[in-house]
Amino acid sequence: MPGRTLAMRPLQLRSRVAAAAGPARAGGLPGRLSLRSCRGSERDRSRKAPVAVAATPSGGGKTTTAAAAAATAADVVRAFYDGVNRRDLAAVEPLIAEGCVYEDLVFPRPFVGRERIVGFFGEFMGTISADLQFVIDDISAEDSAAVGVAWHLEWRGRPFPFSRGCSFYRLLESEDQQPQIVYGRDCVEPAAKPGDLALVIIRGVTWILERFPSLADRF
Secondary structure (H helix, E strand, O other), rough: OOOOOOOOOHHHHHHHHHHHHEEOOOOOEEEHOOOOOOOHHHHHHOOOOOOOOOOOOOOOOOOOHHOOOOOOOOHHHHHHHHHHHOOOOOHHHEEEEEEEEEEEOOOOEEEOOOHHHHHHHHHHHHHOOOOOEEEEEEEOOOOOOOEEEEEEEEEEOOOOOOOOOOEEEEEEEEOOEEEEEHHHHHEOOOOOHHHOHHHHHHHHHHHHHOOOOOHHHHH
């Protein structure tokens, strides 16, 4: 109106985001916008526990061998079991050194050379149901060149009878500086368990060898 001065208050615009988010926290985003750690990462870490190997379902797409990303001897051994569980011979082959020696104490002689060992596991994969899976119970990860594994077999998630075993692996770096298995030995739980009779048998064999030591050369 004429003769009067109107005092205009400056217009203050507040961010809708700031108003909706509530008071800002010191050194961070407004309260409702603060970021929380994803719980999924905790689940991912738990899945990497060194007591189990889960079979990875096969599917389309290009498969990357675990050997290319393996950083330790234990990683290579885990990748070996995972490849066997997936019946993926192409993933297993590069983990085995050319001159590898593999002893499965169920067989009378060791398998020598990558080609012979891969052939053995190829036969295993072709004749044994994919429902039968290796599960790692424990694995040593401290040594950079030697790995011990305690394992058992499961059929569709159920323990398979007489399938507990222990394995030892020795590894050396290949030309591309990736660890490869150069020696392996598997000892599997026997189906027949003689118990105390085993001590009797050992004593009997020892008694014979003490009297006929030349017989030891035949073993």
